[in-house]
Amino acid sequence: MTFNPPDSAAVDKTSDRSSVSDHYARSGLIDAIENGVIRMGKAIDTVTIDDLAAVDEFHIGGRRATEELMEQLGIGASDHVLDVGCGLGGPARFVADRYHCRLSGVDLTLDYVETGNRLCEWVGLSDRVKLYQSTALSMPFQQSNFSAAYMLHVGMNIEDKERLCLEVARVLQPGARFAVYDVMRTTDGELSYPLPWATTRESSALGSPQSYKRALEHAGFEILSERNRRDFALAYFEDLRSRASAVTDPAPLGLHTLMGDRRQDQIKNMIASISKGVIAPVELFARRRVENE
Secondary structure, three states, rough: EEEHHHHHHOOHHHHHHHHHHHHHOOOOHHOOOHHHHHHHHOOOOOOOOOHHHHHHOEEEOOOHHHHHHHHHHHOOOOEEEEEEOOOHHHHHHHHHHHHEEEEEEEOOHHHHHHHHHHHHHHOOOOOOOEEEOOOOOOOOOOOOEEEEEEEEEOOHOOOOHHHHHHHHHHEEEEEEEEEEEEEEOOOOOOOOEEEEEEEEHHHHHHHHHHHHHHHHHHEEEEEEEEEHHHHHHHHHHHHHHHHOOOOOOOOOHHHHHHHHHHHHHHHHHHHHHHHHEEEEEEEEEEEEEEOOO
8 A cells, every 4th residue: 555654744733743744754774675675575776666556656555546547647757746645655766767757746745755756866867856844834935836736645634734735736737637636535534543644533634535526626626536446446456465465474565564563553553444434535627727727
């Protein structure tokens, strides 16, 4: 899964940014990933973005979800794309490699930003992918700087969705597309904690698809499409369970590299809530309106 510590990337509980960052922070992360690479029989100068996907595509569906989202975003080699809540930068590296474009990412968690930039160096993409420590509510970029943007599993830590969308709109060019792939609340119901993005109810900022769409429209976006990916998520988790049951030792790289033992309860609680239909990963595509449209 790829919870883009990414989600951590863009806090909106602005008075509690440190607690969100602390939720994802992991010291010694680059060493842990390097050790995993060695266990794979690779070295820093031979590792590829595909080798790293198990640890740096931290959202439901992993690389497959990234591929499907980016195919709809319409990215080309001339684009400068924004990754909101980039985490370790796995999706950014994939996009830069697949579409030969430039990427800039922001994330609140320094451990992820520093590690992500090192991983860009490992795979020879540091000239096209730059990651910065920043809240997504006030990004260090000029107005109309980007031709496309995406956000993968980030909004669950951002209470003020309108402020987030306004900031994304500020740095996007008119007519640019913005793809959102977040876990959203799809019906009423209790959630069990911890979850991958929050240890307690107070630190979670789940929103409904309707709340996202209202925020996007308020910020000057036109909603292009919406897709609930509940069935995709459940199939993904079942596949992970089946593969895990067939091996006795953990893979060299994976969620355990980032989350340790806590991942089991977090993911179990999330799967239960997705199964009950209380939450689901949802895709939204929007376009920043052109003035006078």
